[in-house]
Amino acid sequence: MNDIPLSLLFSSLAGLIILSAFFSSSETGMMSLNRYRLKHLVNKKHAGALRAAELLSRPDRLIGVILIGNNLVNILATIIASAITMRLFGEWATLVILPIVLTFIMLIFAEVTPKTVAAFKPEKIAFPASFILKPLLWLFYPVVWLVNTISNALVRLFGINPEVSGTNEHLHPDELRTVVDEAGDLIPDQHQGMLLNVLDLGKATVEDIMVPRNEVVGLNLEDDVVTLLQQIRTSEYTRLPVYEGDINNVVGTLHLRNAARFIFGDDSTITHADIRRFCRKPYFVPESTALHTQLLHYQKEKRRMAFVVDEYGDVQGIITLEDLLEEIVGDFTTNNAGSVEEEIIDLGDGWFIIDGSTSIRDVNRELEWDLPTDEAKTINGLLVDTFQGVPETAMSLTLKNYRFEIVETSSKMIEKVKAIRLQLDDEE
Structure with a gap:
C-alpha cells in the first residue's frame, strides 16, 4: 500500500x-x-x-x-x-x-x-x-x-420468531384514538369528533342513551279514540309506541305514514282495532347491548326504534336510530315543542344549574367533565346513590373534584342541582 x-x-x-x-x-x-x-x-x-x-x-x-x-x-x-x-x-x-x-x-x-x-x-x-x-x-x-x-x-432463545415481521401492525383502539387526536389539520375537527365517537360506541350500552320509560310519549289503547287521534295529529314524532294500560304491555309501533290513512276521516269511524292493525310488531333489545352492536342490529332488522328491556323483561325505555346517530355526529334534531327547559344552564364563574334527569354522559360531553358513569346514568341517580336517598334542599356534597348543591327536590328525585368543577392543585 x-x-x-x-x-x-x-x-x-x-x-x-x-x-x-x-x-x-x-x-x-x-x-x-x-x-x-x-x-x-x-x-x-x-x-x-x-x-x-x-x-x-x-x-x-x-x-x-x-x-x-x-x-x-x-x-x-x-x-x-x-x-x-x-x-x-x-x-x-x-x-x-x-x-x-x-x-x-x-x-x-x-x-x-x-x-x-x-x-x-x-x-x-x-x-x-x-x-x-x-x-x-x-x-x-x-x-x-x-x-x-x-x-x-x-x-x-428469547421466544422470537425472526421469520415473522417484528412489527406489530395492529392498533389497539386506544392507540387509534391517539392517531386520530394527533392527525391535526389532516382531519377537520368535526370529522375527528365523529371518528372518536365511533370508537367510543363500544364503551356505551343502549341503557346509557335510551329515552327512559317515564319520558316515553306513546299511545295508550285504554284511552278513547278521540284522545288517541288528537295525540297522533299533534305528535312531533314520526313513530309512536302503542301499548295497553302499561308500557310493559306493548302492542307495537305506529308510523304516522300509516296513520295518515285514517286520521283524516270522521273520528266516529275509527276504532282501536284500526290503530292496532296499522302497528308494526314491537322490537325488543336488552339494556346491556353495546351501541355498535345495536347499530348493526338496526341495519340487519331494517328498524329505527326498539324497546329496551331489563333482565326481567320489563320495558325500561326506547332507543331510536336517531339517538345512535347523534352519538356519532352530535345533535342534529330540534325539540319541536319548544317548551322544554334547558337541562344545563351556565351561571358563570364555573357554576351550572343541571336538571336531575340529565344523563351523566351528556353532562360529561357538554362540559368536558369526567363524572363516573359506571353505576348511575343520571345526575339524580348519582347523587341519590351517594346520599343513600333523596336529600333535603340546601344540602351539598363534594364528589371527586366536583361540588353539588341541591337546589330543588321532589318526594321521588332530585329535580335540580347547582354544580361546579373544583380546580385541583396540579391544575393551577
Missing part, C-alpha cells in the same frame, strides 16, 4: 465514509418508515414502496445485509486511514491519533448526521436506498444466510 498515491488513498477513504453514511442512513430510514403510509403507497404501486415493503417483510435479512456492508466498509476505511496516518506521521500516530480522529470523523459524517437526516426524511432515504439494498441482498445472500442462521438461533 506504500506504492499507492496519497491522493488515491484519501479519495478511497472519502468514498468509504460516504458508503458508511449510506448504510447507516438506510438502516434508520427503513426502520423509521410509517408502516401505514407504506401500505398506502404499496396499494398505489409505488416502486420504491414496493421494494421497501419486500425488504421489510424479512427485517432479519435487511438488517443483516446493511450491517455486513457497513462493517466491511468501516474495516476498509480503518485500514486505509491507518496507511495514510503511518505514511504522514509514523507508526506511533496509528495508535494515538488515528483512533480519536477516525472515530470523530465516522461519528459525525457516517453515523449521527446521516441517521438524523434519515429519521426526519425516511421516505427520501429508504426508497432510493432500497434500489441498491435489494441487489446487495442477492449478492451477499450466502453471507447473510450464514449470519442470520446463527443469529436467528440465538434470537429464538
